Amino acid sequence: xxxxxxxxxxARLDQLALPHWALGDLMDLAIELxxxxxxxxxxxxxxxxxxxxxxxxVVAEGVSKFPQEVTPQMVANFVNGGAGINALAxxxxxxxxxxxxxxxxxxxxxxxxxxxxDKKVGPGTNNIARGPAMSIAAARRAxxxxxxxxxxxxxxxxxxxxDMGIGNTTPSSAIAAVLTGRPVEEVTGRGTGLNDEQYRRxxxxxxQILQVNRPDPSNGLEVLAAIGGFEIGGIAGxxxxxxxxxxxxLVDGLISTAxxxxxxxxxxxxxxxxxxxxxSVEPGHKYMQEMLGWPRPLLxxxxxxxxxxxxxxxxxxxxxxxxxLVDIATFAEAAVAQADK
Amino acid sequence: xxxxxxxxxxARLDQLALPHWALGDLMDLAIELxxxxxxxxxxxxxxxxxxxxxxxxVVAEGVSKFPQEVTPQMVANFVNGGAGINALAxxxxxxxxxxxxxxxxxxxxxxxxxxxxDKKVGPGTNNIARGPAMSIAAARRAxxxxxxxxxxxxxxxxxxxxDMGIGNTTPSSAIAAVLTGRPVEEVTGRGTGLNDEQYRRxxxxxxQILQVNRPDPSNGLEVLAAIGGFEIGGIAGxxxxxxxxxxxxLVDGLISTAxxxxxxxxxxxxxxxxxxxxxSVEPGHKYMQEMLGWPRPLLxxxxxxxxxxxxxxxxxxxxxxxxxLVDIATFAEAAVAQADK
Numbered sequence: 001x002x003x004x005x006x007x008x009x010x011a012r013l014d015q016l017a018l019p020h021w022a023l024g025d026l027m028d029l030a031i032e033l034x035x036x037x038x039x040x041x042x043x044x045x046x047x048x049x050x051x052x053x054x055x056x057x058v059v060a061e062g063v064s065k066f067p068q069e070v071t072p073q074m075v076a077n078f079v080n081g082g083a084g085i086n087a088l089a090x091x092x093x094x095x096x097x098x099x100x101x102x103x104x105x106x107x108x109x110x111x112x113x114x115x116x117x118d119k120k121v122g123p124g125t126n127n128i129a130r131g132p133a134m135s136i137a138a139a140r141r142a143x144x145x146x147x148x149x150x151x152x153x154x155x156x157x158x159x160x161x162x163d164m165g166i167g168n169t170t171p172s173s174a175i176a177a178v179l180t181g182r183p184v185e186e187v188t189g190r191g192t193g194l195n196d197e198q199y200r201r202x203x204x205x206x207x208q209i210l211q212v213n214r215p216d217p218s219n220g221l222e223v224l225a226a227i228g229g230f231e232i233g234g235i236a237g238x239x240x241x242x243x244x245x246x247x248x249x250l251v252d253g254l255i256s257t258a259x260x261x262x263x264x265x266x267x268x269x270x271x272x273x274x275x276x277x278x279x280s281v282e283p284g285h286k287y288m289q290e291m292l293g294w295p296r297p298l299l300x301x302x303x304x305x306x307x308x309x310x311x312x313x314x315x316x317x318x319x320x321x322x323x324x325l326v327d328i329a330t331f332a333e334a335a336v337a338q339a340d341k
Numbered sequence: 342x343x344x345x346x347x348x349x350x351x352a353r354l355d356q357l358a359l360p361h362w363a364l365g366d367l368m369d370l371a372i373e374l375x376x377x378x379x380x381x382x383x384x385x386x387x388x389x390x391x392x393x394x395x396x397x398x399v400v401a402e403g404v405s406k407f408p409q410e411v412t413p414q415m416v417a418n419f420v421n422g423g424a425g426i427n428a429l430a431x432x433x434x435x436x437x438x439x440x441x442x443x444x445x446x447x448x449x450x451x452x453x454x455x456x457x458x459d460k461k462v463g464p465g466t467n468n469i470a471r472g473p474a475m476s477i478a479a480a481r482r483a484x485x486x487x488x489x490x491x492x493x494x495x496x497x498x499x500x501x502x503x504d505m506g507i508g509n510t511t512p513s514s515a516i517a518a519v520l521t522g523r524p525v526e527e528v529t530g531r532g533t534g535l536n537d538e539q540y541r542r543x544x545x546x547x548x549q550i551l552q553v554n555r556p557d558p559s560n561g562l563e564v565l566a567a568i569g570g571f572e573i574g575g576i577a578g579x580x581x582x583x584x585x586x587x588x589x590x591l592v593d594g595l596i597s598t599a600x601x602x603x604x605x606x607x608x609x610x611x612x613x614x615x616x617x618x619x620x621s622v623e624p625g626h627k628y629m630q631e632m633l634g635w636p637r638p639l640l641x642x643x644x645x646x647x648x649x650x651x652x653x654x655x656x657x658x659x660x661x662x663x664x665x666l667v668d669i670a671t672f673a674e675a676a677v678a679q680a681d682k
Contacts, residue, residue: 016425017415017418017423017424018424018425018646019406019407019532019533019534019645019646020534022425022533022534022644022645022646023425023642023644023646023650024622024642024643024644024645025642025643025644026642026644026654065360065680066360066678066679066680067678069678070677070678073675073676073677073678074358074677076675076676077358077670077675077677080670080675082358082669082670082674082675083358083359083669083670083675084357084359084363084364084665084669086668086669087664087665087668087669088661088664088665090664090668091660091661091663091664091668092657092661191360192360192363192680193360193361193680281365298642299640300641301364301365301366301367301639301658302365302366303363303364303365303366303367304360304363304365305359305360305363305364309364313367313658313661316433316657316658316661317642317654317657319432320429320432320433320654320657322432323428323429323431323432324425324428324429327427327428327431327432328423328424328425328427328428329418329421329423329424333423334414334417334418334421334423334424335414335417336411336414336415336418337407337408337410337411337414338407339406339407339533339534
């Protein structure tokens, strides 16, 4: 970030005709936006949510309520504009870009038609309860694919991350456990809605995943290869690419934040361009966001959908923070008396 | 609210192609909106924030950092479009309507020019540390004026409340103490930014206010007359009028919520049309919102400005909840497999 622009933004916000810092988190965010964009009058006209899709071999362990065929079905739903992310992106004027990072289904017709971006690394990961998710080479390809997607979006002012992949809360919770160092029970939730017995099974599977795979927590690529997912690697790459281009990127829920932590391990500077959009219902999310420097994300609305829905929703808050920076008069401009005591 | 429309909304939301209720609070809000508007496809195109302004005799006790002249200066700032509420209302496509409920300044030129709505009940309230704020007749006039403003806004789809009045956190905290039954220290904050000594003085003034005035907590009009403000009465009336017209009304921060509690005491049915926009930094706000059935307001962004800024910001969330209701496909519509376990 640009520290001079941050200072200039703070100096202006300090002078707005309102009790000091009375717009709270919006003013904090406005400083971030000025620092990221190197501008006192940033524009967020061109917005996109990038929804990365991939499948997960670990579904063989019964960790999700939904069958794997739902991943490509939801990709089709995204393309047809009927999903949650489509509705919430439309509401805020953002595009939805869908990337096939590793769906276990032939989506070549959709990519040939230009409906999705084809970056498929493989037909889903291996079962991480039995061994590593993917090779180091595949992990690198996934991250590089995400960087390439970011490079193709250089003209956008604001990006959001999103995910689709049946079973992907399991690798995300595993990443949370490894990178935050917290026990599995503290970072594992009920995903799409597991009952008590299914939840206990998921905890057991996660314990097994961490016994079978023991990646070095300081090596982001190794963690991704051992217990990650193709879409998680793509999200990590998208964030690295966006940060390299100095684009603010709204990070969505549990899976996106797992990708953000991988990105942070690979390139710590990415934290300067990350905005944590919302607090997921998933219990690990809190600790992951704290690592990224966001103990209080922008929204807390009991969301647990993913797809980028929280990122899209939070684009409204980014637009509001922009309005605070550029569109409110100072005491002097408005001829309003300042606090006198 | 219309219970059949609520049930219809819930039935549709239950079938959306996403894990059950995965859009959390947005889905709860969508049910409220369907019930309030009696529609499965509500529209919120015409939006307005009504900012009610009034002055307070209690500023003579030194309860605010800002001089009373700031109230008319901020009214001028609203009219000129330079205030926080103007910026945030513009961002969400809402109009700002300013009402003079009782500013201690001659604003007739602005009302004659059609820039503000003149409903002035008097030139500020009496000092409530020494006696009642106003007569019962004046309290009734203030509430009726708010109802008249609502009646003039019948064509709007969504209203927000707002306030301006130097010193008005003091009557609002007094109302919070009387109506929630909690001690003054639990419901009193630092308003526009008091230091420790100023804060202790405010607590002492509030203790004195509650000793001098002992209104019957079950009588909303009596509470308003004893310890309220003209703009607080206007906000109460606006909410009563909006609810009578079945219009959803976003209630802003501490002062607006004091108005909402007065409205609720006068006409309990208003709760059906109230949406609590955000959680203020002021500590009493939580207890007041709980009384209104909103233990978790939509936003929590450390705002403490008033003016209607939180209400304007939350209009984005209302629009998003509308999008969830009308713009997401069901499992059947999207041909997506449901949870199978």
